[in-house]
Amino acid sequence: MRARLPLSVLSVFSVLSVCQPPLGAQTFPPFEFVQQALSRHRIVFLGDIHPLAEPKQLVSCLIREQGAGSEIDLLALEVASDEQEVIDRYLGSVPEDTTILLDNPRTLREHWGASAEYLDIYRAVYRWNAGHRDHPVHVLAADIRGWPMSALTEHMATGGFVNRDVWMAAAFRKVLEAHPDWRILAFMGGYHGLKMVGGEVALGRAHDRFDRWFAGYLADDGYAVYSILTDALQDDGRGATRMYDYLAAGRTDNFALVLDTTTDVVREPLYDVEQEGYRLEFWPSRFPLRMAADAMIVLTRTRRTTLLH
DSSP: OOTTTTOOOHHHHHHHHHOOOOTTSOOBOHHHHHHHHHHHOSEEEEEEOTTBSHHHHHHHHHHHTOOTTOOOSEEEEEEEGGGHHHHHHHHTOSSOOTHHHHTSGGGGTGGGOOBHHHHHHHHHHHHHHHHOTTSOOEEEEEEOTTOSOOOSSHHHHHHHHHHHHHHHHHHHHHHHHHOTTOOEEEEEEGGGGOOSOEEEEEETTEEEEESOOHHHHHHHTTOOEEEEEEEEBOTTSSBSSTHHHHHHTTOOSOEEEEOOGGGGGOSSOSOOEEETTEEEEEESSSOOGGGTOSEEEEESSOOBOOBOO
16 A cells, blocks of 8 residues: 555444454465465556565565466556556666666656665566566556556646556556556556545645546456555554454454455455645445455554665
8 A cells, every 4th residue: 555645433443442353364474475465366456655675675575586377478567658668778788777767766666765675676687587587577557557646736647646546557458458468467556446436636725526546447448457555554553444453453464355245344454544735545445355455464563675876
């Protein structure tokens, strides 16, 4: 989930105080869980938490240690599409030249803090491709051109926000249609992996509604996206979602689990977001999270990314 939008109750707190977490639910190490998901699903979405190292390290590990039956054909990243040429130039460099990426920090999502861990994702792809020329991993800059945008007005800012995911999904569908046999791992901020959920964004007097996020638009078009969200404590001391307190109670490890009816007790799983004048509300606000995502990775042990200066 996005952490730069301190992902923010009252009724849920009372529920959590009397309900125990699903102790009987089967949990798995995150790497093995995602690798198994890749072996079973054509499109797997893995949610990032931007300031944390672990989600990025997981992606690098998935690239380096691809198993038979779970090989990744395409890695889709939350990077503006106009950076595609830079990414391709780096992947084609001989010898490897990371300065191509470092000189273009938007490839490393400079807006969220260009990090060594995000750079390592590209390097893992480069090394895999060097040793597996018969089955390379392609990298797609899957965000809209020019994102993050510098809006001139409040209405432009909210309009860009609500149109972003539908435009991303439309461009992504073209890739899916052109390569129907590819296995795909999409790695983006976790909200983009939500299905069946929309929202409203407001900035000043401007406000706009949207029906879906990236994975939701794809699902509406008949594409089966297996969405795995990531949750962890944020800087304000609470989880990225309200699921964290319920799932992480009594745990000291990082783990993954499938969302099922036992998690329905958290009836309003997502916090509304307020930051830098923006307010983001989810519609509907009350829903079983398993209707919008398939699984979660819960991180109880984390560290922040190593920023590149």
